[in-house]
Amino acid sequence: MGLNLVLFGPPAAGKGTQAKRLVAERGLLQLSTGDMLRAACKSGTELGKKVAGIMDRGDLVSDEIVIALIEEQLDTHTDAAGFIFDGFPRTVAQAEALDAALAARDMRVNSVIRLKVDDEALVKRIIKRFEEEGRKDDNPDAFKVRLGNYNKQTAPLLPFYAKQGKLTEVDGMTDIESVALSIRHVLDRQSEIAATKKTGFFARLFGR
Numbered sequence: 107m108g109l110n111l112v113l114f115g116p117p118a119a120g121k122g123t124q125a126k127r128l129v130a131e132r133g134l135l136q137l138s139t140g141d142m143l144r145a146a147c148k149s150g151t152e153l154g155k156k157v158a159g160i161m162d163r164g165d166l167v168s169d170e171i172v173i174a175l176i177e178e179q180l181d182t183h184t185d186a187a188g189f190i191f192d193g194f195p196r197t198v199a200q201a202e203a204l205d206a207a208l209a210a211r212d213m214r215v216n217s218v219i220r221l222k223v224d225d226e227a228l229v230k231r232i233i234k235r236f237e238e239e240g241r242k243d244d245n246p247d248a249f250k251v252r253l254g255n256y257n258k259q260t261a262p263l264l265p266f267y268a269k270q271g272k273l274t275e276v277d278g279m280t281d282i283e284s285v286a287l288s289i290r291h292v293l294d295r296q297s298e299i300a301a302t303k304k305t306g307f308f309a310r311l312f313g314r
């Protein structure tokens with residue numbers, strides 16, 4: 107069974123950076139709704155025209171749009187070893203839709219890793235990224251909106267996933283290598299637990 111991981115955290119927490127490492131290390135597929143939407147804006151599609159203004163000011167695009175993007179990817183990559191959801195889900199409605207979309211395809215979210223970074227560090231990172239990449243929504247006004255949306259609409263997902271027993275927190279304030287190592291530990295421990303459960307199941311089944 108594949109590994110489906112939600113990388114969770116505020117904007118600039120390092121989700122994209124860590125997702126890319128996991129792609130290289132574990133052959134998982136990164137599904138970043140932010141990247142998909144930016145690509146649509148860049149190529150000037152109908153979707154891009156519809157969402158550009160919303161994204162530039164730091165607001166969330168509709169649940170319908172991002173859920174459709176994710177479902178399309180799940181159906182395109184049916185042979186993937188697993189998915190890393192990066193920047194999705196961002197609302198409880200999206201999380202419920204993801205659970206349903208995965209269940210309909212005989213999959214589920216296996217793990218949710220929250221990268222914890224305090225607001226002050228996020229602001230520093232955003233200033234740096236704005237200088238380096240020039241992303242419009244990294245300007246101070248849009249970033250304030252994005253952080254506000256995260257606290258209001260996305261943070262309620264923490265109890266949602268904690269209740270499902272899937273949430274682990276990782277310190278996202280350290281350097282990229284250390285964060286990657288912490289994530290690796292979490293995933294290795296979870297696959298050990300899953301393997302033990304499976305062994306226990308067969309042992310009971312065959313009386314060993």
Ligand code: AMP
Nearest residue numbers: 139140161164165166167172193194196
């Ligand atoms: P990101 O690159 O994940 O920070 O996303 C950039 C922008 O894309 C966000 O500020 C939103 O405008 C939009 N976006 C990306 N993912 C989502 C999502 N799951 N739900 C709503 N809007 C999203």
